[in-house]
Amino acid sequence: MNSTPITGLILIVDDTPTNLDVISEALVNAGHNVAIATSGERALQQVERRQPDLILLDVMMPGIDGFETCKRLKANAKTRDIPVMFMTAVADLDNKVKGLKLGAVDYITKPFQEEEVLTRVKTHLQLYFLTQNLEQQVEQKTAALQAAQLQIIQREKLSALGNLVAGIAHEIANPVGFLSGNIQPALDYIKDLFGLLDLVQKESSNFSPAIEKEIEAIDLEFIRKDLPQLVGSMKEGVNRIKDISNSLRIFARADSISPIACNIHDGIDSTIMILKHRLKASDTHPDIQIIKDYGDLPLVECYAGQLNQVFMNLLANAIDALEEANIGRSYAEIQSNPNQIIIKTELSEDRQRVIICFKDNGMGMIESVKQNIFDHLFTTKAVGKGTGLGLAIARQIIEEKHGGTIHADSTFGVGTEFTIAIPIKEAI
Numbered sequence: 479m480n481s482t483p484i485t486g487l488i489l490i491v492d493d494t495p496t497n498l499d500v501i502s503e504a505l506v507n508a509g510h511n512v513a514i515a516t517s518g519e520r521a522l523q524q525v526e527r528r529q530p531d532l533i534l535l536d537v538m539m540p541g542i543d544g545f546e547t548c549k550r551l552k553a554n555a556k557t558r559d560i561p562v563m564f565m566t567a568v569a570d571l572d573n574k575v576k577g578l579k580l581g582a583v584d585y586i587t588k589p590f591q592e593e594e595v596l597t598r599v600k601t602h603l604q605l606y607f608l609t610q611n612l613e614q615q616v617e618q619k620t621a622a623l624q625a626a627q628l629q630i631i632q633r634e635k636l637s638a639l640g641n642l643v644a645g646i647a648h649e650i651a652n653p654v655g656f657l658s659g660n661i662q663p664a665l666d667y668i669k670d671l672f673g674l675l676d677l678v679q680k681e682s683s684n685f686s687p688a689i690e691k692e693i694e695a696i697d698l699e700f701i702r703k704d705l706p707q708l709v710g711s712m713k714e715g716v717n718r719i720k721d722i723s724n725s726l727r728i729f730a731r732a733d734s735i736s737p738i739a740c741n742i743h744d745g746i747d748s749t750i751m752i753l754k755h756r757l758k759a760s761d762t763h764p765d766i767q768i769i770k771d772y773g774d775l776p777l778v779e780c781y782a783g784q785l786n787q788v789f790m791n792l793l794a795n796a797i798d799a800l801e802e803a804n805i806g807r808s809y810a811e812i813q814s815n816p817n818q819i820i821i822k823t824e825l826s827e828d829r830q831r832v833i834i835c836f837k838d839n840g841m842g843m844i845e846s847v848k849q850n851i852f853d854h855l856f857t858t859k860a861v862g863k864g865t866g867l868g869l870a871i872a873r874q875i876i877e878e879k880h881g882g883t884i885h886a887d888s889t890f891g892v893g894t895e896f897t898i899a900i901p902i903k904e905a906i
C-alpha cells in the first residue's frame with residue numbers, strides 16, 4: 479500500500495452544531511472534503527445529489543434517527559455501498575451493536591478522540607476505494623475475457639469451416655478433373671462421328687426409308703449443330719467449378735506455424751470469388767463493381783489464410799455499407815452512381831511494405847462510429863447481421879500477427895477507405 483494521504487468526501491450527519499464543528503474541523507485539517515447535514519432526512523436528500531465516500535451518522539436525532547437513516551441508505555441500490563460509521567456515546571454498547579447489525583462498518587465514540595477518528599476514517603475510506611477499484615478491475619477483466627472468448631469461438635468456427643471448405647475443394651478437384659480432362663476428347667469424337675456421317679451421306683445418296691425416317695425423327699441437322707454447343711457449355715461450367723474450387727482452396731489455406739511467401743493478389747481474388755454472390759445485380763440494384771488496381775507486388779511473408787480472413791471482413795463490410803446506402807435509392811439512381819469497391823495495391827515508397835486499400839462509395843460513417851469500429855463487439859448492424867468482431871479480428875491479424883497497420887478514412891454519405899500496410903519481411 480502506498481503512503482499518499484487518503485482523502486475523500488465525508489458527509490457528517492448530526493443535529494448538534496458543536497459536534498459538527500469539532501469533527502468537521504478535524505477532518506478538513508486532515509485534507510478531507512466535508513459536507514454537513516443536520517437531520518436524517520436532509521442526509522438522504524444530499525446523498526441522492528452527491529455521493530459521499532463515507533458517512534458519519536449520529537444516532538439520536540429529531541425526525542428519523544440515525545438507525546432509520548442507515549436502514550434507508552442500505553435499502554437504496556444507489557447508496558447501499560457507501561460506508562456508514564455511527565457516532566455514539568462511549569457507554570452505549572447496545573447502540574454500537576445495533577448500528578453494526580444495520581450494516582454500519584464501524585462507530586466512533588463521543589467525546590471524540592481526534593487521532594482515533596482520523597485513523598478509523600482513513601481505514602474505511604481506504605477499504606472503500608480499494609473495493610471500488612477491485613470491482614472496476616473485475617468488470618474490465620470480465621469484459622476482456624468475454625471478448626477474448628468470443629474471438630476464440632469465432633476463430634475456432636472459422637478454422638473448422640476453413641477445414642471443411644478445404645476438404646470439399648479437395649474432393650471436388652478429382653471429379654472435376656475427370657470432367658474437364660474428358661470433355662475435349664468427347665468433342666473430338668463427336669466431330670469425328672459427324673464427319674463419318676457426312677461421308678456416309680455423301681457416298682450413298684439413297685438411304686432406306688427406315689433410315690430416312692429416323693434421320694427426320696431425331697432431327698439430325700439440329701443435333702449436328704446443337705451437340706458441340708451443348709458440350710461446349712458443359713466445358714464452360716466445368717471451368718467455372720474449377721475456378722471456384724481453386725479459390726476455395728486458396729482462401730481456406732491452412733496456415734502453417736510460420737509465415738510463408740504468398741501472392742497477395744491471389745488471396746484477394748479468391749475472396750472476391752467467394753463473395754461473388756453478394757456482388758450480383760438484383761431487382762433493386764445493379765451489380766457491385768469491383769475495380770482492381772493492382773500494383774507490381776513481390777511475394778509477402780504472411781499467414782495467407784488469416785490475411786484472406788481480413789480481406790473477407792473488409793469486403794463484406796463494404797458490401798454491407800453499399801447495401802445500406804442503396805436503401806431508398808432507385809435502380810436508375812444507383813446506376814448513375816454505381817456501387818463500387820476499388821481495391822488498390824502498391825509498394826510503399828521505401829519498398830519495405832505492401833499497401834492494400836479497399837475503398838467503397840457506400841454509407842460511410844459518422845465520426846463517433848469511426849472511433850469505435852476496431853473495438854470488440856462494436857457494431858451498428860442489427861442483431862444477427864453483425865457481430866462486431868470483423869474489424870477487431872482484422873486489426874489483431876494485421877498488427878499482432880503481421881506487424882502491420884490498418885486504419886480507416888470515412889466520410890458519412892460518401893464512402894469509406896481502409897488502408898492496410900504489411901511489412902514485406904517482418905511477419906512474426
Ligand SMILES: Nc1ncnc2c1ncn2[C@@H]1O[C@H](COP(=O)(O)OP(=O)(O)O)[C@@H](O)[C@H]1O
Nearest residue numbers: 795796799851857858864865866867868869894
Ligand atoms: N466499409 C464500411 N463502411 C461503413 N461502415 C463500416 C465499414 N466497415 C465497418 N463499418 C462499421 O464498423 C462496424 C464494425 O465492423 P465489424 O467489426 O466488421 O463488425 P460488424 O460488421 O459485424 O458490424 C460496423 O458495424 C459498421 O458500423
Ligand SMILES: [Mg+2]
Nearest residue numbers: 791795868869
Ligand atoms: Mg463486419
